Each structure stands twice: as structure tokens, then as C-alpha cells.
Amino acid sequence: MLGQLRSFVRAEHGASDTGGFLLYRQLLRLLPALIVTCLGVAALTVTHQASAGGQTITATRVIPGDGGLTRQIRRYRRQTWRWQRVMGVQRTPASRRAPKHASRAYKRWVRNLWKRRAHRAHRRAHHPPHKSGWLCIHRHEGAWNDPNAPYYGGLQMDIGFQRTYGGHLLRRKGTADHWSPLEQMWVAEKAHRSGRGYYPWPNTARYCGLI
Numbered sequence: 001m002l003g004q005l006r007s008f009v010r011a012e013h014g015a016s017d018t019g020g021f022l023l024y025r026q027l028l029r030l031l032p033a034l035i036v037t038c039l040g041v042a043a044l045t046v047t048h049q050a051s052a053g054g055q056t057i058t059a060t061r062v063i064p065g066d067g068g069l070t071r072q073i074r075r076y077r078r079q080t081w082r083w084q085r086v087m088g089v090q091r092t093p094a095s096r097r098a099p100k101h102a103s104r105a106y107k108r109w110v111r112n113l114w115k116r117r118a119h120r121a122h123r124r125a126h127h128p129p130h131k132s133g134w135l136c137i138h139r140h141e142g143a144w145n146d147p148n149a150p151y152y153g154g155l156q157m158d159i160g161f162q163r164t165y166g167g168h169l170l171r172r173k174g175t176a177d178h179w180s181p182l183e184q185m186w187v188a189e190k191a192h193r194s195g196r197g198y199y200p201w202p203n204t205a206r207y208c209g210l211i
Contacts, residue, residue, distance in 0.1 A: 069107040076114035083121035087186050088168070092117060125182060130192060134185040136208035137201050144184065145177045152176040153184050161200065165190040 081091045102110075128134065137155060138144070144154035151158055153176030162170045166187035169179050176184055191200060198205035205211045 066104060066107065069104065069111050072111045073107065073114055076111065076118040079118040080114060080121045083118070083125040085168075086125045086180070086182055087121075088166070088190055125186075128182070128185045128189050130189060131185060133198065133205075133208060133210050134188055136210070137198070137204045138181075140204035140207055141201070144181045147175070147177040153179060154181060155184050155188055155201070157184070157187070161191070162187070165194070 077094060084091045134155065141156040142151070142154060146153055146156070152162070155176070157176045159175070162176055166176070166179070169183055169187065173179055192198070198210040202211070
């Protein structure tokens, strides 16, 4: 198409005004076809590149802007603190000394730092040190949501036990039957660390071979 157009222009070059007008009209007629041809070639080229070797071209990874990085930092920080609260441990402090208008590179570093912390806290929260022991005791005690006084939840904690080792949950969520299984096990872990071991559950702990 391009070759035909160049030949046509050379043939008509130097013609009279009338011939120049005719040349102009001929070019206008050819222009739509030329545009369609160019677009078709471009589309075929893109299709060929996309399907070469049977492989699909993956989308380019979108790099978040400053606002996106800040939201990610806050999300991972909340996740970290959530799992630390489940474990009943002191939450990791957030630095207040960071510059107000930090660079994107610095924000990416902070984002990755909190992401690692969130993953570590999640993994640790789901694996209490004596998880197998608590699960065995639970099988002999009651349902995780057992609301019947004077003992509550899957580890049958009384109010004094809950107040001593899970006071923050008792104040915030009520008795142990309203706590998640992980929260109940981590409260039991706190009692275990205090030196009481499995002795608050003398019978079921013996059934499980823990004492």
C-alpha cells in the first residue's frame, strides 16, 4: 500500500493545478485504507508478540504510590498488633521519629519491615508453645463456647482464673466462651508460664499424660 502511494505521487508530481487537485482527492481516498492497514499491521505485531511460543505476557507490576505505601504500612501494623493482642504480649511500638515527608524508598523499607512482623506474629499466634496439650485438655473439658457457670469455654476457666490471666479479654469481650480458641489457649499459656503448669486441670491433664 505504501509503495503504491509513493508510485502514485511520483507519477502525479509536477502536474497542473487541476492535476494537483485530482492528486489531493486521490490521496484522501487512499488515506482511510492506509490507516486501516497500519492499524492491522500493529495489531498483528502485538498479537504475535503476545502469543509467541504459546506464552502469555504478564501484566506489569503496579508500584504503589506514597499513599498506597502508607496504607500498607498501617494495615501490616494493625495485623501485627492484632496477633500480639491475641498472644497477650506487649505490642511492637511504632516509631514516632520517622520524617514526616519520608522518601518512597524509606516507606517501602518500613512497609516491608511491618509485613515481616505481621507474618511472624501470625505464625507465632497460631502455634502456642503447648498447643497439643491444650487441645487434649479441651477434648476432655468442654466446647470452646461453653457458657455454663462456673466454668467457661473449652478449657473450663473460672472467673478468678480469667481475671488473673486474661483480664484484658474479660473486660473487653466477657467470659471465656466469647474468646477465640487461640485466645483461650494463650491465656492458659500465661498461667503455664507463671509456674502453674497444667495443674489447674489436674484430672484432664493426667488423662493426657501431661502431669
